[in-house]
Amino acid sequence: MKIRVIGAGVAGLTTAYEFARAGCAVELVDRAAGPGLGCSWFAGGMIAPWCEAESAEPLIVSYGIEALTYWTQDVPVATTQGSLVVAPARDRPDLIRFSRRTSHYEMLDGAAIAALEQDLTGRFESALFFAKEAHLDPRVAMAKLASLLAEQSDVTFRFNAEADALDDNADWTVDCRGFDARDRLADLRGVRGEMLVLKTQEIDLKRPVRLLHPRYPVYIVPRGDGRFMIGATMIESGQGGAVTARSVLELLSAVCTVHPAFGEAEIIEMGANVRPAFANNLPRLRLDGRMLFVNGLYRHGFLAAPALARRAAAVVLNGAYFPEIMDADPRERQSA
Amino acid sequence: MRDRPLSLYGVTLTSRLLAGTAQYPSPAILAAAVKAARTEVVTVSLRREAGGGRAGDSFWGLIRGLGVKVLPNTAGCRSVKEAVTTAQTAREVFGTTWVKLEVIGEDDTLQPDVFGLVEAAGILVRDGFSVFPYTTEDLVVAEKLLGAGCEVLMPWGAPIGSGRGLNNRFGLKALRAHFPNVPLIVDAGIGTPSHAAEAMELGYDAVLLNTAIAKAGDPVMMADAFARAIEAGRLAYLAGPMEPRDMAEPSTPTAGLPFGGAVRA
Numbered sequence: 001m002k003i004r005v006i007g008a009g010v011a012g013l014t015t016a017y018e019f020a021r022a023g024c025a026v027e028l029v030d031r032a033a034g035p036g037l038g039c040s041w042f043a044g045g046m047i048a049p050w051c052e053a054e055s056a057e058p059l060i061v062s063y064g065i066e067a068l069t070y071w072t073q074d075v076p077v078a079t080t081q082g083s084l085v086v087a088p089a090r091d092r093p094d095l096i097r098f099s100r101r102t103s104h105y106e107m108l109d110g111a112a113i114a115a116l117e118q119d120l121t122g123r124f125e126s127a128l129f130f131a132k133e134a135h136l137d138p139r140v141a142m143a144k145l146a147s148l149l150a151e152q153s154d155v156t157f158r159f160n161a162e163a164d165a166l167d168d169n170a171d172w173t174v175d176c177r178g179f180d181a182r183d184r185l186a187d188l189r190g191v192r193g194e195m196l197v198l199k200t201q202e203i204d205l206k207r208p209v210r211l212l213h214p215r216y217p218v219y220i221v222p223r224g225d226g227r228f229m230i231g232a233t234m235i236e237s238g239q240g241g242a243v244t245a246r247s248v249l250e251l252l253s254a255v256c257t258v259h260p261a262f263g264e265a266e267i268i269e270m271g272a273n274v275r276p277a278f279a280n281n282l283p284r285l286r287l288d289g290r291m292l293f294v295n296g297l298y299r300h301g302f303l304a305a306p307a308l309a310r311r312a313a314a315v316v317l318n319g320a321y322f323p324e325i326m327d328a329d330p331r332e333r334q335s336a
Numbered sequence: 337m338r339d340r341p342l343s344l345y346g347v348t349l350t351s352r353l354l355a356g357t358a359q360y361p362s363p364a365i366l367a368a369a370v371k372a373a374r375t376e377v378v379t380v381s382l383r384r385e386a387g388g389g390r391a392g393d394s395f396w397g398l399i400r401g402l403g404v405k406v407l408p409n410t411a412g413c414r415s416v417k418e419a420v421t422t423a424q425t426a427r428e429v430f431g432t433t434w435v436k437l438e439v440i441g442e443d444d445t446l447q448p449d450v451f452g453l454v455e456a457a458g459i460l461v462r463d464g465f466s467v468f469p470y471t472t473e474d475l476v477v478a479e480k481l482l483g484a485g486c487e488v489l490m491p492w493g494a495p496i497g498s499g500r501g502l503n504n505r506f507g508l509k510a511l512r513a514h515f516p517n518v519p520l521i522v523d524a525g526i527g528t529p530s531h532a533a534e535a536m537e538l539g540y541d542a543v544l545l546n547t548a549i550a551k552a553g554d555p556v557m558m559a560d561a562f563a564r565a566i567e568a569g570r571l572a573y574l575a576g577p578m579e580p581r582d583m584a585e586p587s588t589p590t591a592g593l594p595f596g597g598a599v600r601a
Contacts, residue, residue, distance in 0.1 A: 055361045093499075101553065189363075189394030214497050236395035279398060281362035 003316070004029060004170035006163045009040035010138065010301045011294050012176035013145040014309035017075075019174075020152040022313055027170065028149065029158045036142030039178050039273040042195050043138040043301050044221050044231045046208045047071055048083050050104040050130050052303065057282055059324055060300055063307035068134055070306035075148065077141045078134040081207035084108075084117065085128040088257060094212040095126060105130045119203050119259060135208050137223050138302060172316050175293045179238065179276040185286070185295060190238025190274035193299070194247045195231040197223070198255070200265035211258050218254035227268065230255050234299070243270040275299055283308055285315055285326050292316060339574055342541050344377075344488055344519055345434065345466040347405065351376045352536065353566050354407065354521065355559070356546025363398045365555055370402050373559035378404050379436050379544065381411040382426045396429070407468060409436035414449075416456045423460055435460060436468045436490070436523075436544075446496040450477045454484055461485030470523050473507035475514055482518065489518055490544065493535065494525025497547045501531035505538070512539045529558075529565030536569025537577060 001024045005016040008030035016028045032038065049064025071078035085105075087095040099107065105128040114121035116129065149155045158166065163173075175181055182188045205228070210219045221229040233247045248270065255262045277298040278284055285308065286293040294312050297304050314320035342349045354377045360366035370378060380399055399406060408426035413419035416439060423435040439456055441449025448471055457467045461484055469481050473491040481489060491511060494500035502508055503525065512520060522535040523544040532543045543566055552558035 057361075097551065189398070238394060277362075279362065279367070280364035 001025070001172070001317070002027070002170045004163070004166075004168075004173045005176060006030070006173065007038075007176035007178060007180070008032070008035040008146075008157075008159070009038045009176065009178055010036065010043070010142060010145075010305045011040075011178065011297055011308065012174075013142055013149070014070075014305040015174055015176055015294055015312050016155070017145055017149055017152075018309040018313040019316075020149060020155050022317055024317075025154040025156075026149070026152070027156045027158060029161050029163045029166065031160065031162055033159050035146040035157075035159075036139065038180075039193075039275055040138055040142060040301055042193060042232075042271045042273045044195070044208075044219060044229060045136040045138040045141065045302055046083060046219065046221060047078055047134040047136065047303060048130060048208065049303065050102050050133065051083060051085065051210065052300065053103065054098050054101045056300065057280075059282060060304060063300070064303040066307040066310075067303050067305070068132070071136055071141065071302070072134060074306070075141065075144055077144050078136040080132070080134040082116075082129055082131040083133040083135070083208045083210065084113070084120075085130070085210045085212065086113070086120070086124040086126075086258070087212040089125055091212055091214060092126070094214065095128065098212060099128055102128070102130075104132060117205055117207070117209070119205065120209070123259065133208075135221055136302065141302065171290065173291045174312060174316070175291060176295070178295065178297070179274045181276070181293060181295055182238075184288075185293060187278055188276050188295060189236075189279070191277050191298065192235040192237040192239060192272060192274050193232040194235075194243045194251070194272040195229060195270070196243070196248065196251055196267055197269035198228045198230055198262060198265035199226050199268045200228070200261060201226045202261040202264065203228070203259050209258055211254055213254055213257070216250040216254040218251055218258075220255060220258060228262075228265070232299070238274055240272060240274050243272045247272075275301075283325055285312055285322065287315070287326070339570065342519065344468075349376050349542075351563070352542040352570055353532075353563055354379060354523075354542055354544040355549065356544070357381075357399060358411075358546055359550040360555060363395065366550075367398065367402055369549055369555045369559040370404060372556045372563070373549065374563045375559075376404050377407050378402065379407040379409045379546075380430070382408050382422055382429060405434075406430050406432060407434050407436050408432065409470075410438045412440065413438060414440050416452045416459070419452070419456045420459050420463075423456075423465060424463070427465070433464055434466045434468065436470060438470045447492070448472060450474065453477070454480045457481055457486050458484040468521070473504050473511050475511060478511060478515065482515075487518070488521065489515070490521045490523035492524040493522045493531065496524045498525055499527025499548060500525055501527055502534055502538075505534075508535070508540070509538055529561045532562055533565040533569035533572070536566055537572050539573050542566075 003019045003024045004027045005012050006029045016026050020026045049061045053061050108127045110125050113127045179190050205222045208221045278296040281298045283296045351374050353375045355375045408430045410419040410422040419439045439449045439452040467486045494503040519541045521542045526545040549559050
């Protein structure tokens, strides 16, 4: 069976990999020059299912638990060092609220925080430690997926290519274009995110740190070589373009609360892009003839993509139906 | 006794709960919460959510789909100029002259810069806006805002997002007594339905809140709880609460009971 996957972000790459592993001929098409240059390029890469329970539905937690296995075994790029959630003393109610909404953590005092992250010594009196969570560098992860795909027997990459301009000789098309698919998915909306990458040798962190703040929540993901990804704003807007001064100000002032030495760091990158989301902020698989849309990954790209990719392959290859992420489709029910 | 409906700048409302639209887990939960709250007015931040009309169209579409009146706000503005410009943009984007005017004076407490507020209110009223000023419970400031042409006042209960309830009950009571005929809405600081009920029992006309619903464990259920509390508080105000007193007063007179009620069988 020949499958054409449009869009080579994390959704498209994981989906293509599932079909290729199942023995399909896969053609991966993207208008960009290489894999993962869209919204996924700017992702945080925290595989933190239990933390996400603070604001996400249980479905995201269970997909995230699948993702932990995927990114440590199937595509082994993640580091399992857990994640830390901290709040300044005055925002302690936010930490208590976070702890009430989540599970699988340990409440740490100042000494225990210092034992885990020496550079946070004396900075916070309490923290939540989610020991089983992991993090990855999205750019490394997508490069790894692309190389795993290239090793498969029947995979073709078509970069700098518009899917419309190619002959449609595929049995199925899987559309993983993210926010660009709004031309076909009227209920898709954009949620703008902005991020920074800072570089400093003065701070060493082994794991992602989330700072709770009523206005400017921020997370810091260590990327190695003294680089730290700082993310991410959440703005109800479908507009890409440059990072705004206000967002930089908010992200930087929050990050300096975690450690003042970030104030001396170099800003080596700033980026903004648009996350695709449906109204309930949950992903969806949507069928239209022999076309399957995989979309709405919202802020949960690397967390939800592996589970969605598996389900997308099961829908196409076995006629499976997943009511929690699919519309009630009478044709699909009849054939299932 | 039948309650007379709330009228804000000529718009008659049945619900006395005005809701914010920020910080919800998803637009779908926001929509369900607005429905459960039976609210007729939602406030929307232009700066963060609508993106100046260029973007945010889909979120704005979702808000429009709620079928309620939109009260754009100038949240996050720190100067008169910024607030006025944001209000003018909001008028274009949302097609309404209503604006919830916030001029923030201090970052830690997000308390209003009342001097800037009065100045911005005057500019906006002259420009044809219906201004809902987010203010403190200060009587003098309230006078100046009314003098600037505001027909509604929105004093805080406590700092935005703090959930501490009515910090200055005495001040809020005095404001109510001083302006018996001006619609007064407690805006900000409400944490629980009992806080909202308390504001309504004081005779406030309505309550505006956001975080207490959006950040609840179950926002939809909490929206329903607030709707009921606000209705209960309003009924209690109209019914006329009893006066508290220092000593016990038995609800059943004891004088006529055998042995004066002192001996139990």
